[in-house]
Amino acid sequence: MNKPLISKAFNPDNFRHQGHLLVELLGDYLESALQSSTPVNRWRDPEDQLTFWQNDYKEGDRQLEHFFKKLIDSSLHMHNPKNMGHQVAIPAPEAALAGLLTELLNNGTVVYEIGAPAVVLERVVCKQLAQEMGFDPGKADGFMTSGASLANLTALMAIRNIKAGEDVWNKGNNKQYALMVSEEAHYCIDKSLRIMGLGEAGTIRIPVDEHYKVRVEMLESAYRAARDRGVEVLGIIGCSCSTSTGTYEELEPLADFAQAHNLWFHVDAAHGGPAIFSKKHRHRLKGIERADSVVMDFHKMMMTPALSTAIIFREAKHSYRSFSQKAQYLWEEQEKKSWFNLGQRSFECTKLMMSIKIYTLLRQYGTALFEEYIDYTYDLAQSFAGMLKQESDLELALQPETNVVCFRYKPGKLSSASLSKLNSLIRKKLIEDGEFYIVQTQLKEDIWLRVTLMNPFTTTVELRALLEKIKQLGRQLVSEQ
Ligand SMILES: Cc1ncc(COP(=O)(O)O)c(C=O)c1O
Numbered sequence: 055m056n057k058p059l060i061s062k063a064f065n066p067d068n069f070r071h072q073g074h075l076l077v078e079l080l081g082d083y084l085e086s087a088l089q090s091s092t093p094v095n096r097w098r099d100p101e102d103q104l105t106f107w108q109n110d111y112k113e114g115d116r117q118l119e120h121f122f123k124k125l126i127d128s129s130l131h132m133h134n135p136k137n138m139g140h141q142v143a144i145p146a147p148e149a150a151l152a153g154l155l156t157e158l159l160n161n162g163t164v165v166y167e168i169g170a171p172a173v174v175l176e177r178v179v180c181k182q183l184a185q186e187m188g189f190d191p192g193k194a195d196g197f198m199t200s201g202a203s204l205a206n207l208t209a210l211m212a213i214r215n216i217k218a219g220e221d222v223w224n225k226g227n228n229k230q231y232a233l234m235v236s237e238e239a240h241y242c243i244d245k246s247l248r249i250m251g252l253g254e255a256g257t258i259r260i261p262v263d264e265h266y267k268v269r270v271e272m273l274e275s276a277y278r279a280a281r282d283r284g285v286e287v288l289g290i291i292g293c294s295c296s297t298s299t300g301t302y303e304e305l306e307p308l309a310d311f312a313q314a315h316n317l318w319f320h321v322d323a324a325h326g327g328p329a330i331f332s333k334k335h336r337h338r339l340k341g342i343e344r345a346d347s348v349v350m351d352f353h354k355m356m357m358t359p360a361l362s363t364a365i366i367f368r369e370a371k372h373s374y375r376s377f378s379q380k381a382q383y384l385w386e387e388q389e390k391k392s393w394f395n396l397g398q399r400s401f402e403c404t405k406l407m408m409s410i411k412i413y414t415l416l417r418q419y420g421t422a423l424f425e426e427y428i429d430y431t432y433d434l435a436q437s438f439a440g441m442l443k444q445e446s447d448l449e450l451a452l453q454p455e456t457n458v459v460c461f462r463y464k465p466g467k468l469s470s471a472s473l474s475k476l477n478s479l480i481r482k483k484l485i486e487d488g489e490f491y492i493v494q495t496q497l498k499e500d501i502w503l504r505v506t507l508m509n510p511f512t513t514t515v516e517l518r519a520l521l522e523k524i525k526q527l528g529r530q531l532v533s534e535q
Contacts, residue, residue, distance in 0.1 A: 072118050072119070075118075075119045075122075076119075076122055079119065079122055079123060079126065080126075080147075080150075083126050083131070083133075084133055084147060087131040087132075087133035087134045088133055088134070088135070088511055090134050090135055090136055090516070092131060092134070093131070093134075093488035093489055094130065094131050094134045094136045094137045094488060094489065094490060094491045095130050095131070095485065095488045095491050096127060096128060096488055097485055097486050097487075097488050098128070103128070106128070110124065130491060132144050132145070132508075132509070133509070133511070134509070135509050135511040135512040135513065135516045136489060136490045136491065136512070136516050136519075136520070137490075137491045137508075137509055137512075138490065138491065138492050138505035138506060138507055138508070138509065138512060138516075138520070139491040139492055139493045139505075139506065140493055140506060140508075141297070141325050141354045141355075141458075141506050141508065142353070142354065142360065142508065143352075143353045143354055143355070143356065143357050143358055143359065143360065143508065144357060144508050144509050144510065145357060145358065145359040146357040146358070146415055146423075148414055148415065148418060149357060149358050149359055149411040149412070149414055149415050150359055150411075151414075152410050152411045152413075152414040153359050153410075153411055155410065156172070156406065156407040156410045156411070159407065160407075161407055162403075162404045162405060162407075163176065163396050163405045163406070163407060163408070163409075164395075164396060164397035164400075164402070164403050164404065164405055165394075165395045165396070165397055166392075166394035166395060169407055171410075172407035172408075172409050172410055173394055173396055173409075174394070175409040175410065175413045176197055176198050176396065176408075176409040177195075177197075177393060177394075178409075178413065179198070179364065179409050179412055179413055179416065180195065180196040180197060180198070180364050180366060181194075181195070182416070183196070183350065183364050183366055184196065184366050186330045186331065186421070187327075187330055187339075187342050187343060187345075187348060187366065188342065188343030189343060189366065189368050193368070193369060193370060194366060194367060194368050194369070194370060195366070195367060195370035195373050195393065196364055196365050196366035196367055196373055197364075197365060197373065197396050197399050197400055198362065198363060198364050198365075198400075198408045198409055199363050199365060199400050199401065199402065199405075200361040200363065200401075200402060200405070200406070200408070201351070201353075201360070201361045201363050202240070202242065202322065202324035202349050202350075202351045202354075202363050203240075203242035203245070203246070204363070204401055204402075205324075205349040205363045205364070205365040206240075206242050206243055206246055206320075206322055206324075206349055207242070207245075207246035207249060207250075207401070208365055208376045208400070208401055209320050209347045209349060209365055209376070210233065210243075210246045210247065210250060210320075211250065211375075211376040211377065212347065212367070212372055212373070212375040212376040213233070213288050213289050213318045213320060213346075213347070214231060214250065214288060215375045215376065215378075216318070216372060216375050217288040217289060217317075217318055218231055218286070218288065219286075223377075223378050226251070227250075227251050227252065229284075229286050230252070230255055230256075230283075230284060230285045230286065231252055231256065231285070231286050231287075231288050232247070232252065232255060232256050232257065232258050232280055232285045232286070232287055232288070233247065233256070233257065233258065233287070233288055233289050233290065233291055233320075234258045234260055234273065234276060234277065234280075234287060234289070234290040234291070234317075235257060235258070235259065235260065235290070235291040235293070236259070236260055236262055236267075236268040236291075236292075236293050236296060236303060237259040237260060237261055237262055238262050238266055238268075238293060238296040238297070238298060238299065238301065239259075239291060239293050239296065239297075239322065240293070240296075240297045240322060240324065243257065243291060243322065244256075244257045255285065258276055258277075258280050258285075258287065260272055260273060260276055262301075264452075265301065265452060266296060266298075266299045266301040266452060266497075267301055267302075267303055267304060268293075268303055268304075268308070270304065270307040270308075270311075273290070273307075273308075273311050274311075277311075277315060287315070287317060288317065288318055289312065289317045289318030289319065289320055289346075290308055290311060290312050290317050290318070290319055290320075291320045291321070291322055292305045292308045292319070292320070292321045292322070292341075292345070293321075293322055294321050294322065294323040294325075294326045294327060294338070294339055294342065295323075295325055295326035295338075295455065295456050295458070297325065298458075298460070298495040298496070298497060298504070299451065299452060299454075299458060299460055299495075299497065300325070300326070300435075300454060300455060300456035300457065300458025300459075300506075301452070301455055301456075302326055302338040302339070302455050302456070304341070305321065305339065305340060305341030305342055305344070305345070306340060306341040306344075308341070309341045309344035309345070312346075313344075318346050318347070319344060319345050319346050320345060320346060320347045320348070320349075321342055321345040321347070321348045321349070322349050323339070323342065323348055323349060323350045324349055324350060324351040324354060324363070325351065325354050325355060325456070325458075326338065326339070326355070326456055327339070327342075327348065327349075327350035327351070327355075328350065328354075328355040328356050328424050328427075328428055329355075329428050329432070329456075330342070331421045331422075331424040331425045331428060332424075332425045332428040332429055332432075333425070334428075334429055334432075335428055335429070335432055338455060345368065346367065346368050346369075346372070347365065347366065347367050347368070347372070348365070348366045349363065349364070349365050349366075350363065350364050350366070351363045352364065352411075352412040354508075355424075355427070355428065355431075355457075355508075356412065356415070356424055356427075357415060357423075357424075357427060358411045358412045358415065359411055361406070361408065362408045362411060362412055363408075370393075371391075373399050374391045374398060374399055376399065376401075377398075377399070377401065427510055430510055431457035431507045431508065431510060432454075432455075432456055432457055434457065434507050434512065434513070434514075434517075435454040435456065435457045435458070435459050435507050436454065437514055437517070438454075438459050438505070438507070438514070438517050439453060439454055439459060441514065441517060441518065441521065442459075442461050442521075445521065445525075447463060447464060447465045447466075447525060447528070448461055448462070448463060448464065448521065448524070448525070449461060449462050449464040451497055451502050457506055457507040457508065458504065458505070458506050458507075459504070459505050459507070460495060460497060460502040460503070460504045461502060461503055461504075462477045462500075462501075462502045462503055463476065463477055463480055463503070463524055463525065463528040465528060465529070465532055470499065470500050473500065473501075474499075474500050474501035475501075476528065476531060476532070477494065477501050477502065477503055478494060478501050479531050480503065480524055480527045480528055480531065481493070481494045481503060483527050483531070484523070484524070484527065487523075489523065490516075490519075490520050490523065492504065492505050492520070493505075493506070503524070505520075
């Protein structure tokens with residue numbers, strides 16, 4: 055059979071030609087984004103965006119280069135220093151090149167034989183991480199999975215299988231199990247516990263103090279109250295750091311509490327874990343070495359394209375306890391645990407070669423790259439907080455501990471509700487304008503503006519310009535009311 059289209063789609067010369075054009079385009083994007091010479095975002099509302107792409111398809115222009123260019127122009131420019139929005143990595147270009155490499159090779163990592171180097175490099179990366187966290191790398195082990203939401207679910211599944219005094223994997227929940235966690239924890243914890251059939255009661259939320267840290271003095275009463283309700287508490291989770299405010303939990307008291315009550319101690323270090331690489335900031339994670347399991351994203355604070363997350367268990371054997379799946383077509387000896395058959399431990403079957411991007415950066419620069427990044431972005435947040443404190447019509451929510459800063463525009467005396475509305479409107483205008491990208495969050499009852507200083511090229515110059523723009527928009531909105 056003649057296969058003209060397949061032959062064209064796989065033509066190596068065509069690939070070389072298109073690839074060179076793409077790298078040129080991306081080089082131009084990088085240059086202009088880093089210099090802020092294009093907007094962070096060209097805002098279109100969802101219906102306009104849909105029409106735009108429906109028209110693109112109808113137009114029938116099959117020039118790949120035109121499509122790539124359109125896509126770049128329409129996307130959020132993460133590398134622009136005026137991008138200060140979500141906790142998503144600003145990818146280091148070499149890691150992105152590694153991404154192109156793995157996309158074409160497309161080895162899976164479910165078992166050793168389909169993706170040998172990627173499987174083994176997962177082990178290399180996880181062992182290194184375990185060591186940095188203060189675990190014994192001879193005893194600890196882990197693997198990688200698609201994002202911290204899935205990693206936390208995977209850890210919680212293991213915790214239940216290990217700690218529940220019954221065979222939940224085969225027989226389901228016969229009791230109400232729960233885990234204790236800060237009320238500021240990422241929503242994926244609650245979501246995971248609900249997925250596990252534990253419902254709303256699966257999460258015991260511990261209130262936080264004025265610094266947004268868990269109120270340690272409330273742990274005992276919350277634990278006892280749960281037990282009195284007939285709930286079996288399996289473990290306690292520390293947030294390093296919380297999502298909204300970037301606050302690190304004091305891990306030592308949580309570890310003590312877990313030890314005293316024979317509970318599992320899990321740490322969600324999706325965002326703040328890489329501070330482990332910084333001599334200046336690693337004290338924030340003191341106590342992590344006492345955790346039974348830790349989750350950390352590479353695709354947040356380690357300049358690695360998504361998705362790329364590690365889940366580390368202090369004891370290697372526990373890393374096999376989340377799932378227990380027979381798969382005759384993948385591994386012959388069903389009961390034998392083999393570190394190199396990752397599908398025995400991960401939720402995914404087909405799994406990306408996700409170790410390659412982070413390994414590329416580790417290999418090129420060592421952990422010093424991450425230390426430099428953490429130190430720069432965390433220090434920048436301190437400078438920003440200092441700037442905010444000097445402004446009479448701006449308010450800092452709390453002193454940052456990471457690169458997350460929450461603040462609001464606060465002219466004169468307005469009610470909390472009016473301030474929330476005003477700050478939401480300011481952010482809406484900022485997004486439509488496209489020069490800056492920032493986000494918002496809810497703290498207690500109120501809406502605050504929020505920046506995550508992910509971009510290592512953001513300086514106080516862009517931050518000053520952002521504050522001027524916010525004040526200008528704020529004044530305008532107040533005068534229109
Ligand atoms: C503390 C924390 N845990 C988990 C998550 C979820 O991570 P992912 O987006 O990798 O699923 C986030 C995301 O912001 C987070 O901040």
